[in-house]
Amino acid sequence: MNSKLILKGNDWKILDFIDEAWRTKQVESDEPTDPRPWVKATVPGSIHQDLWDNGIVPDPYFEQNSLMLEWIPQRSWVYRKTFFVEGGKEGSEARLHLHGIDYRAHIYLNGTLLGSHESMFVPAEYEVASHLRYGADNLLTVVLDPAPPSESQMGRTSKVGHTKTRMNYWWDFTPRMIHLGIWQEVYIAFSGPVTVEDIYIRPQLNMDYTRAEVSVDIELISRKAISAEIDLTIAHNGSQVAILTCSAQKLTEGVTKLEVMMPIDDPELWWPNGEGAQPLYQLTVSVRESGAEEVMYQRETEFGIRQVEFSPNETSHPTALPYTFTLNGRKVYVKGYNWVPIDVLYGVERLEKLEHLLTLAKEANVNLIRVNGVGLIETDAFYNLCNRLGLMVWQEFNLTSSAFNSKPKEDESFINQVIQEAESIIPLKRNHPSLVLWCGGNELESLDKLPLNEEEPVLAALKAIVKRLDPDRLWLPCSPSGPLPFNGINMSRNRPDDLHDVHGPWHHEGLTAQYTLFNAGANLLHSEFGADGLTNLKALEATLKPENRWPVTLHNPVWYHLGSWWVQEKQWRDIFGELSDLETAIEATQYLQAEGVRYAIERNRARKFRNSGVLPWMFNEPYPMAACTSAIDYFGRPKHLYYASAQAYNTVSVTAKFAKQAWANDLDFKAELWVTNGGTQDYTEAELHWSMEGDNGNGFASGMRRINVGANVADSFGDISCQLPKIHGNLFFLTLQLKMPSGIVIASNRYLFTTTENLQPMLDLPRTVLDIQSDCKGPNWSITVTNRGECAALLVRIDDERSLDAEGWGYISHSGFHLLPGESRTVTVVWKGTGTHSVLSVQALNADKRIVE
Structure with missing residues (x-):
């Protein structure tokens, strides 16, 4: 019977060398001659993490410390492990498997060179029966060459001649930390x-x-x-x-x-x-x-047993590719997110965090994860969880864009390397039912900035391999797949039939422009877009010194290092006025991020199935950025965006389409009411209620209409309008509810508006008081929050109040909502793996923090 000798663990040793100096030190022998002490290491793992664990480099996740680790990938690194092989294994076949080496390596066993290997996604395998010492210790030596040169996001794709993940070289969501290490499992398989x-x-x-x-x-x-x-x-x-x-x-x-x-x-x-x-x-x-x-x-x-196909989009241009996912004969609207590796040091096993993040995706009603071409060919642990959680996977090959050109190399050696890797990668992944789509890469373009198709040599090669080795999977040449690459109001107005699979924008467009853009949506698939905001307070406290946390400005090198793409100082001042402190800035910018993405999701879903899916950029982040587009911070704690998108992804959603968020000098409020049903159930004689309230809770307009909602459709149910009276303060709300005739609420929603030119009235709202009633027995909590004050409570935030390194996770059903005076909302919390002591905090933008234990 076959068996495995697992070689993972923390009993490996590493040592660095300049260039090929290791060849002079007999590092592959039982007695290497280098006089320096070897450093304890872990496999699977990352060199950076091993050095940090041993006190050789500082915490790479704090402030600008990553700059002090940039020497690491310039060295060669030697891994050594001693292991025992039982005497009874003689006569068996034995094969050494190294499932992931990043990036180029030479492998020795007991002093004999087994071979050299180049590829972080293709396993290295060697027959080793004749090289083993039975009933004795053996020595495995893996020498890593320095990382290959490559291009950062501000480079040129045409200069990249390898398939190492490029996010390492500096991207908008992580600083430059070029990974090296044995990053997946190592074992010897014995067999007959x-x-x-x-x-x-x-x-x-x-x-x-x-x-x-x-x-x-x-x-x-x-x-x-x-x-x-x-x-x-x-x-x-x-x-x-x-x-x-x-x-x-x-x-x-x-x-x-x-x-x-x-x-x-x-x-x-x-x-x-x-x-x-x-x-x-x-x-x-x-x-x-x-x-x-x-x-x-x-x-x-x-x-798993399932059938996946692409169906043509409704009313799409005749030259368009089909983008509508059809599972087991049923059209499925993609409620997705873009995914990046859970850590820049992806060799370190973080299985609990991986499960937590994917569970959060499931709880947020997500049904598809796009694994972007700037990241990884994801691991089996990732795919196994997606299989169980029902998360479809769109897996891209490791080709991605750059600032100055995004056209891959055309030389034969590079294309052959891509072919050889794909021929190994596809068979390793194709039995996973969660895998539904292979894609050639991210934002690949011709030199005239148009999306590439299968006429591009490397994409033609990849398509041929996918169709040969995995013919039942869907295929796209790249994303966006064109004809136009990017979403914009001018394209929506002037060339709507050429907006098929598009990306962008990645910032909130403004209090009118954001709504103008997404009201005019014409794309068939919106596979990447987003908005930015600051990270959570605990994350900032863990990664920035107190003196560097405030003010938020790119004139501070720390903020530049951790948010140069995403700190929008002028826009935030224009929209909110001067932000007075860090906590206010966090709440304000996270609200803007959440509201912008929420509205984009709603308007895209309202066009189903002309539009077949929406995938914000991005769900998680691999590094604790101070500002970013992610819905979850590095430590696994949700931002306001997470809850806003989860609501927008509810099976049934009731939404409003309107022109702007700030209504200064305009007394004629208008909106169009929509219901999107993603389920298989019809709703007959449902009641669609709408009401408008001032910030003191007093209503000034309302209505109800009986409607029939079909299964798996989105429909408009007419306009509403009213004159904006002189209300208390400068904020007002539109509240929507869809109810069964019995009174059961099917879906609800609430929008915040101002009667001024910006959102500064949010920050000027008087303080209010939150009353908390809780049932905190066992791991399942019920928290009822009531606004006891005389004005609305904005952005009621419910958080896991424990330290970031506490065990386990709390899964909170709702956060970031507005409560009118006298209103209550019940939130459920499920604690997993947290032991006996769990703590929540409840607060609002204009209400003090309360602790619930």
């Missing part, structure tokens, strides 16, 4: 003469989805001619649902390929989050020598 090298599972559904023909392609390698029996079993929920034995297979020395079909009646289908369940099946392949009972090799693979 036959191994199962690859399993490819292709479930094909019939027309009414009542039967799946599961095609299984198996690739075996035999070290000798042998007669074998191959047993295949498919299990689901602990029961076997299909069994097949391939008897007396004559395996010649070398590669043998088998293809079998295993039918499953009444399969349970895999659905995206919000559309249904995520059942998973397990395929076990066992190899026995003919006539023998003992299994000499066994491999298990998990898969």
